[in-house]
Amino acid sequence: MVFPKRKALFPLFFCCISLMLGSCGMPTAERNVFTMDTCFSVQISGKDAEPATKQIEERLNQLHTTLDAYSETGMLYQLNHSGMLTDNTGLLLDLIAQTKAMQAQYGSAVQLSCLPLVQLWNLQNNPDAVPADAVIRQALAWIDDTAITIEENRITLPEHTALDCGAVGKGYALDLVAEDLQTYACDFAIVDATSSILLYGQKPDATPFSIQISDPNGTGALGMLTIAHDSAAQATFLGTSNHSERYAVIDGVRYGHIFDLETGYPAVSDLATVTVIADNGLLADFLSTAIFIEGTNGLSAHLKTDAYAVLAVAEDGTVYHSAGLDFQPIGG
Amino acid sequence: MQKTTLPFLRTLDILWIVLLLLIPLLFWILQMQEKATVAVITVENRCIAEISLAQDRSAFSVNGAEGYLFTVSDGAIAIVQAPCDSQICIQSPPIAYAGQSIVCLPGKLIVSIPTADHAPDVILDAERSSPDA
Numbered sequence: 001m002v003f004p005k006r007k008a009l010f011p012l013f014f015c016c017i018s019l020m021l022g023s024c025g026m027p028t029a030e031r032n033v034f035t036m037d038t039c040f041s042v043q044i045s046g047k048d049a050e051p052a053t054k055q056i057e058e059r060l061n062q063l064h065t066t067l068d069a070y071s072e073t074g075m076l077y078q079l080n081h082s083g084m085l086t087d088n089t090g091l092l093l094d095l096i097a098q099t100k101a102m103q104a105q106y107g108s109a110v111q112l113s114c115l116p117l118v119q120l121w122n123l124q125n126n127p128d129a130v131p132a133d134a135v136i137r138q139a140l141a142w143i144d145d146t147a148i149t150i151e152e153n154r155i156t157l158p159e160h161t162a163l164d165c166g167a168v169g170k171g172y173a174l175d176l177v178a179e180d181l182q183t184y185a186c187d188f189a190i191v192d193a194t195s196s197i198l199l200y201g202q203k204p205d206a207t208p209f210s211i212q213i214s215d216p217n218g219t220g221a222l223g224m225l226t227i228a229h230d231s232a233a234q235a236t237f238l239g240t241s242n243h244s245e246r247y248a249v250i251d252g253v254r255y256g257h258i259f260d261l262e263t264g265y266p267a268v269s270d271l272a273t274v275t276v277i278a279d280n281g282l283l284a285d286f287l288s289t290a291i292f293i294e295g296t297n298g299l300s301a302h303l304k305t306d307a308y309a310v311l312a313v314a315e316d317g318t319v320y321h322s323a324g325l326d327f328q329p330i331g332g
Numbered sequence: 333m334q335k336t337t338l339p340f341l342r343t344l345d346i347l348w349i350v351l352l353l354l355i356p357l358l359f360w361i362l363q364m365q366e367k368a369t370v371a372v373i374t375v376e377n378r379c380i381a382e383i384s385l386a387q388d389r390s391a392f393s394v395n396g397a398e399g400y401l402f403t404v405s406d407g408a409i410a411i412v413q414a415p416c417d418s419q420i421c422i423q424s425p426p427i428a429y430a431g432q433s434i435v436c437l438p439g440k441l442i443v444s445i446p447t448a449d450h451a452p453d454v455i456l457d458a459e460r461s462s463p464d465a
Contacts, residue, residue, distance in 0.1 A: 032377050032442060039435045039442065124418070190453055194435075197454055212431070212452035224452060240456055275456055 026187070026204060029053040035064040036169060040193045045204055046186035055180050056191070063173045066091045067165045069115060080115065080162035085155050092155060095165060095172050095282070096148060102286045103145060109261065109290040111145045115162035117259055121266070123248040124257075130250055136264035143261055167258075170196035171239050171285030178235040178281070187232060196285055197238040202229050209236070213327070216242060216272035216313050223319070223329040225311065227277070239284030241292040242273035260293050267293045272315050277325065278308040296320075369445070371409040371427070373397060376440045385409060385428070385445075397441055409443055411436065431455045 029049040033040040033056070040060055044052055066089060068074025075092060079085035087093045099112055116139040120131050131139075142160040149156045157163070165172070170193045181189050181200050189200040190209075199209045208228035215222050227236050243256025243266070260267040269292050276288040291302055291310060299320055302310045309322040321327045373381045373394055380396035383389075389404040391412055399415030408426035414436055421436035430451035433444035447453075 032374070032440075034376075034437055034440045037437065039437060041433075192454055197456075199453075203453070209454070210452040212455045214455060225456075238454075238456065273456075 031057065033057050033060050035060045036067065036173065036193075037166075038170065038193050038195075040173075040191055042191050043189065044181070044186050045188040045201075046181075046184065048184040049186065052181060052184035052186050052189075055184065056177050059176055059180055060173060062089075063091065063169070063176070067095070067169045069162070069164050076163055076165065079155055079157065083157045083159065083161075087153050087155055090153065093150060093153060095168070096145075096150065096155065096163075098172070098282050099168055099286065100145060100148075102283060106287060106290060108145065109293050110167050110286050111143050111261055112163040112165060112168075113143045113145050113148065113157075113161050114167075114259060114261060115164040116142045116160065117261070117264060118164050118166075119162075121255070121259075123255060123266070126248050127250060130255075140261065140264045167289050168282050168285045171237060171281035171283070174198040174237055174281035178237075181235075182233050195240045195288075196281060197240075198281065199227060199229070199236045199238070201232050201234065208326075211238070213275075213311065213313070213319075215317070216244060221330055222313065223327055225277075226326040226328070228326075235279065236277060237279065237281040237284040238275055238277050239281070239286075239288040240273060240275045241285075241288040242271075243267075243269075244273070258289055258292060269293060269295045270315050271295050271299075272313045274310065274312045276308055276310055283308065369407060371404075371443055371445050373402075374442045374444070383409060397439070400436075400439070400441065402443070409445075410434070411443065414441075415439065429455070 026045055027047060027049040028043070028045045029052070030043045031053050033042060042053055042056055046052065065073060066075045069076040069080055071077060075085065075087070079092070085092070096112065103110070117136070120135060120139045121127065144161070147158045147161055174191060174193065174196055177191055178198055178200060187201050188203055189198065191198040203209065208226045211225040211227065213222045213225055229236070241258060243254070243258065247254050247256045255266040258267045259265070271292055274288045274292045276284045276291065278284040278287070287308060291299065291312065296314060299310070299312060303320060303322050309325045311319070311321040311325060311327060313319050319329065369385045371383045371385055372379055373383065375396055381394045383402070383404065385404055385407045387404065388406070391401040391403055393401055399413070400411060401413035403410050403412050405426065408428035410426035411421045411424070411434055414421050416436055416438035418438070421434055424434045427434055427443065427445055430445050431447045432455060433442055435442050
C-alpha cells in the first residue's frame with residue numbers, strides 16, 4: 001500500500017483548519033419583521049446577510065403598504081374605495097395577473113375579490129351573529145375576479161367589487177424575498193411567516209431542511225418532512241391552510257377564516273390542515289387554500305401531480321402526502 | 333521485531349490527530365450541557381427576558397412587557413394576560429418544544445423556545461400561536 005509522504009499531509013491539514021474557520025466566520029442575520037398582519041421570522045446566512053435582511057425588511061414593509069386593504073394609506077384600500085388605481089410599483093398588477101393565471105389553471109376557489117364576504121362576516125372582531133342568507137348571496141354576486149380589468153398600469157374594479165389579498169399575499173411576498181436573497185447571493189435562509197414559509201439555499205451544515213408536522217388535533221408531532229436542495233439558489237415554498245389560526249365562535253359554532261365561495265360560509269372541510277410544497281410561494285398559498293376547501297374528495301388528483309407536492313392531515317388524523325415527499329411518521 | 337507504526341506518522345503526529353478529533357467532541361459535550369430548557373421573550377426584536385421552564389410559576393410579569401402576564405406549568409409557558417384588543421395570543425396553547433413560539437402582533441412581542449441542534453428547522457403546527465389580526 002502506498003502512503004502519501006508526511007509533508008503532503010500539511011497542506012491537507014491547513015485546508016481542513018481553513019475550512020473550519022471559514023464556516024465559523026460566515027455572516028448570519030436574524031430578525032423578526034412585524035408586517036402584513038403577521039410576523040416574518042427571518043434568518044439568513046451569507047456574505048451580505050445583514051444588507052440582505054435590511055432589503056427584505058424594506059420589501060415586506062413596501063408590500064404591506066401595497067396590499068393593505070384596511071387602512072387609508074394602503075394602495076389596495078385606495079383601489080377598493082375609488083374603483084380605479086394607477087399602480088406605478090407594478091406589484092399589485094403582478095399579483096393580480098399571477099392569481100388570474102392560477103385561477104385559469106386550477107379553478108376559482110380562491111378569489112381576490114372576496115373582500116365583501118370577509119367584511120360581511122367580520123370574523124376578526126368576534127361577531128355575535130351569522131349574516132343573513134340574503135346578504136351573503138348579495139356579497140357572493142360581487143365576487144368575480146374576471147371583472148377586474150387591467151389596462152397598461154391601471155386597475156379598474158366594477159361597483160361593489162373589492163379586493164383582499166390575504167389568501168396569497170404572504171406567498172407572493174416570499175417570492176419577492178427569494179429574488180432578493182438571490183440578488184444578494186445568500187447561501188441559506190429560512191423565512192417563516194407562520195402559514196407561509198420559504199426555505200432557501202443550503203444549510204451551513206449541508207444537511208437537508210427538516211420540518212416537523214404537528215398533530216392538528218393534539219399536541220404531539222405526526223412526523224418529519226425532509227427537503228433537500230440540489231443547488232445554492234434553490235427555493236422551496238410551503239403554504240399551509242387550516243382553521244386553527246384564525247376563527248371566531250358564534251353561538252357555540254366555530255367558524256374559520258377560509259371561505260367557501262360557493263356557499264358564502266366559512267369552508268367546512270374534512271381536512272384539518274393542508275400544506276402545499278412548491279417552487280412558487282403564491283402557488284403554494286393559492287393551492288393550500290383551494291385544496292383545504294375541496295377536502296378529501298379532490299385530494300387524489302393533487303397527490304399525483306409532479307407540479308407541486310401536498311401533505312394533508314384529515315380530521316380523523318389520517319395523513320396523506322405526495323409520493324415524492326420524504327415524510328417519516330413518528331415511529332414509522 | 334518489525335515496528336507496526338505507519339511509515340509516515342510519528343508519535344507526535346498521532347497525538348495531534350487525536351487532539352483535533354477531541355476538540356469538536358468537547359464543544360459538543362459543552363453545548364449539550366447548556367441546553368437547559370428556557371423560553372425567550374422579545375419585544376421589537378429586543379430580548380427582555382429568559383424564563384426557565386424547569387419550575388412552575390403562577391402569573392408573573394416581566395419588565396419591558398407591560399400589561400402582559402405569563403405562566404409556566406409542566407414545562408410549558410403561556411401568555412395569560414395581554415394589553416392587545418384581539419387577545420388571540422392568550423388563546424394560543426402553551427408552548428414547550430424547541431422552535432415553538434407565541435406571537436402578539438400588536439405588542440410586537442414573541443415568546444419562543446430557542447431551537448436546539450437536534451430540533452427541526454421549522455415546525456408546521458396547526459395549533460401554534462396565532463398572529464393577532
